[in-house]
Amino acid sequence: xxxxxxxxxxxxxxxxxxxxxxxxxxxxxxxxxxxxxxxxxxxxxxxxxxxxxxxxxxxxxxxxxxxxxxxxxxxxxxxxxxxxxxxxxxxxxxxxxxxxxxxxxxxxxxxxxxxxxxxxxxxxxxxxxxxxxxxxxxxxxxxxxxxxxxxxxxxxxxxxxxxxxxxxxxxxxxxxxxxxxxxxxxxxxxxxxxxxxxxxxxxxxxxxxxxxxxxxxxxxxxxxxxxxxxxxxxxxxxxxxxxxxxxxxxxxxxxxxxxxxxxxxxxxxxxxxxxxxxxxxxxxxxxxxxxxxxxxxxxxxxxxxxxxxxxxxxxxxxxxxxxxxxxxxxxxxxxxxxxxxxxxxxxxxxxxxxxxxxxxxxxxxxxxxxxxxxxxxxxxxxxxxxxxxxxxxxxxxxxxxxxxxxxxx
Numbered sequence: 132x133x134x135x136x137x138x139x140x141x142x143x144x145x146x147x148x149x150x151x152x153x154x155x156x157x158x159x160x161x162x163x164x165x166x167x168x169x170x171x172x173x174x175x176x177x178x179x180x181x182x183x184x185x186x187x188x189x190x191x192x193x194x195x196x197x198x199x200x201x202x203x204x205x206x207x208x209x210x211x212x213x214x215x216x217x218x219x220x221x222x223x224x225x226x227x228x229x230x231x232x233x234x235x236x237x238x239x240x241x242x243x244x245x246x247x248x249x250x251x252x253x254x255x256x257x258x259x260x261x262x263x264x265x266x267x268x269x270x271x272x273x274x275x276x277x278x279x280x281x282x283x284x285x286x287x288x289x290x291x292x293x294x295x296x297x298x299x300x301x302x303x304x305x306x307x308x309x310x311x312x313x314x315x316x317x318x319x320x321x322x323x324x325x326x327x328x329x330x331x332x333x334x335x336x337x338x339x340x341x342x343x344x345x346x347x348x349x350x351x352x353x354x355x356x357x358x359x360x361x362x363x364x365x366x367x368x369x370x371x372x373x374x375x376x377x378x379x380x381x382x383x384x385x386x387x388x389x390x391x392x393x394x395x396x397x398x399x400x401x402x403x404x405x406x407x408x409x410x411x412x413x414x415x416x417x418x419x420x421x422x423x424x425x426x427x428x429x430x431x432x433x434x435x436x437x438x439x440x441x442x443x444x445x446x447x448x449x450x451x452x453x454x455x456x457x458x459x460x461x462x463x464x465x466x467x468x469x470x471x472x473x474x475x476x477x478x479x480x481x482x483x484x485x486x487x488x489x490x491x492x493x494x495x496x497x498x499x500x501x502x503x504x505x506x507x508x509x510x511x512x513x514x515x516x517x518x519x520x521x522x523x524x525x526x527x528x529x530x531x532x533x534x535x536x537x538x539x540x
Contacts, residue, residue, distance in 0.1 A: 137248030139210070145248070151204075155330040158428070159281045159385045205272045209265040278427035280418040281332035284386065286455060295328035295386070298338075298413045300457040304464045305395070312463040314475040316398045317349065317491065320461060322411040324381055325389040333415035334426050336381040337439045338392045339454070340411045342370070345402025345472065347493040348377060352395035355379055355436045358388040363436030365392075372496040376445065382435035383426075384415065390435065397491050398463070402472040409461045414454035 136145040211219070224237035246252070254261050284295035300323070306316040322338055342348060353365035358381070370377040381390035398407075424430065433439075441448035465471050 133252040133254070135246040135248055135250045135252045136208070138245070153279055156279055156281050159330040159332060161387070205270045207270045208268045209261065211265060278423050280421065280423065280426065281330055281385070283417040283419050284326050284328045284331035284333055295331060296324070296326050296333055296384070296413070296455060298411055298455050298457045299323045300409065300411045300461040302409065302461040302463045311465040311473055312398060312471065313473045314398055314400050314402065316463070317395050318346065318398060318463045319393060319395045320409060322392040322457070323389055324384065324413045326384045326386050329386040331386040332418055333384040334418065334421050335433050336384045336390060336413060336415040338379050338381050338390070338411060338413050340377040340409065342375045342377060342396065343405070343407045343409060344375070345399055345405050345407045346396040346409070347399055349395045349397055350492040350494050353377070353379070354393045355381065356391040357382050357435035358384050358390050361435070365436050366438055367494045369438035370494050372494060374445070378439040380433045380435055380437045380439045381413070383432055397493060398472055403474065404470045405472070406468045406470065407463070407466060407472065408468060410456050412454045412456045414452040
C-alpha cells in the first residue's frame with residue numbers, strides 16, 4: 132500500500148488508515164505456493180530484488196518481502212528534504228568556463244506538478260532503488276499487536292457442508308488374501324487424520340486408539356507420517372497394555388495437510404466369537420480456544436510421533452476434549468460386529484519353517500516398582516531356601532562322621 136501524503140511541514144502530520152481482511156498466516160500457507168507474498172520466487176512481489184543473494188533486500192530468504200517476523204504490518208515513509216528538491220529543480224550541468232571541471236547548478240527547470248495528497252503513489256523505479264534515493268524512516272510495527280492466529284476448522288457437518296477435520300481408519304490382513312482372518316494373523320491398521328480447510332489450524336492434534344481384546348499391538352510397528360510429510364518411528368511406549376490405549380501426538384494440523392498413523396496387531400484367541408471392530412479418535416485445539424502465548428511463532432510445540440499421555444488423566448482429558456471418531460468401524464477381512472475370526476490353520480500352527488508367528492513380539496506391560504520388588508523377594512526366598520538345604524546337608528554329614536568315629540572306639 133503506497134499513498135502520496137504531500138508536503139509535510141514542521142508541526143504537521145499525516146495519517147494513513149486502511150482495513151484488511153486476514154486470509155492466511157505464514158504457518159498455514161504452502162511454502163511452495165508462487166502466489167504467497169512471502170515466497171521470494173513470487174514474480175508479482177514488487178519487493179523481489181535483482182540480487183537474490185542479498186539478505187538485506189526485501190523479498191530475499193533472509194528478509195522475505197521486507198516483512199517483519201513479529202506481529203503486525205510493517206510501515207514506513209519516504210520523502211525528500213528541501214535541499215533534495217532544490218537540487219532536483221536545478222540540474223547540474225558542465226561549467227561553460229571550465230568544461231572539464233566539476234558540474235555546477237544550471238538554470239532552474241519548471242518544477243513538476245506535485246501529486247495530490249491521498250492519491251496512489253506509483254514508483255517510477257524499483258523500490259530498492261527508490262529507497263536508496265529518498266530519505267526513509269525505519270520500518271515500524273505495533274509492538275502490542277497480538278499474534279494473528281489461523282481460522283477455526285469446522286469439526287462437525289452442518290447445513291453448509293461436511294466437517295473440515297476428519298478421521299478415517301482401515302484394516303488390512305498382512306498374512307492372507309482369501310477374505311478370512313485367523314488367530315495368529317497380523318492386521319495392519321491405518322488411521323488418517325485430515326484437515327481440508329485452507330488457512331485453518333487444529334493445534335496439538337492427538338490420535339487415540341483403544342485396542343479391543345483379541346488384538347495385541349506388535350513391537351516396532353508403530354509409524355506416523357507427520358503433517359509435514361516426515362515419517363517418524365513411534366516408541367512402543369505409546370501403547371499402554373494396562374489400559375489398552377494407543378495414543379500418539381500428531382502435531383499441529385494446518386489446512387490442506389494430513390497425519391497418518393499405522394500400527395500392526397496380532398489376532399489372538401480372545402478374538403474368536405468377539406467383536407474386534409476398531410474405532411480411532413482424534414483430539415485437538417481450535418485457534419479460538421488456544422492460548423496465544425503457546426502457539427505464537429517461536430513457541431515450543433509438541434513433536435509429532437511422541438507418545439501422548441494427558442497429565443490430568445484420560446477421563447478428564449476426554450471430558451474436556453471430546454474429539455472426533457472414524458464414522459466407519461474398521462474390521463479385518465471376514466469379520467464384523469458378530470465376530471468372524473477363525474481358528475488358526477494347521478499350516479500356521481506348524482509354522483512351515485518360515486518363522487511366522489514366532490517372530491511376532493507383542494508390546495508388553497512395563498515392569499513397575501512393585502513387580503521388580505516382587506521378583507527380588509522371590510529371588511531372596513529362593514536363595515534362603517537353597518542356603519537352608521545346604522545347612523541341613525552339612526549338619527547331616529557332620530553327624531555321620533561323628534557316629535563313625537564313636538563306633539571305632
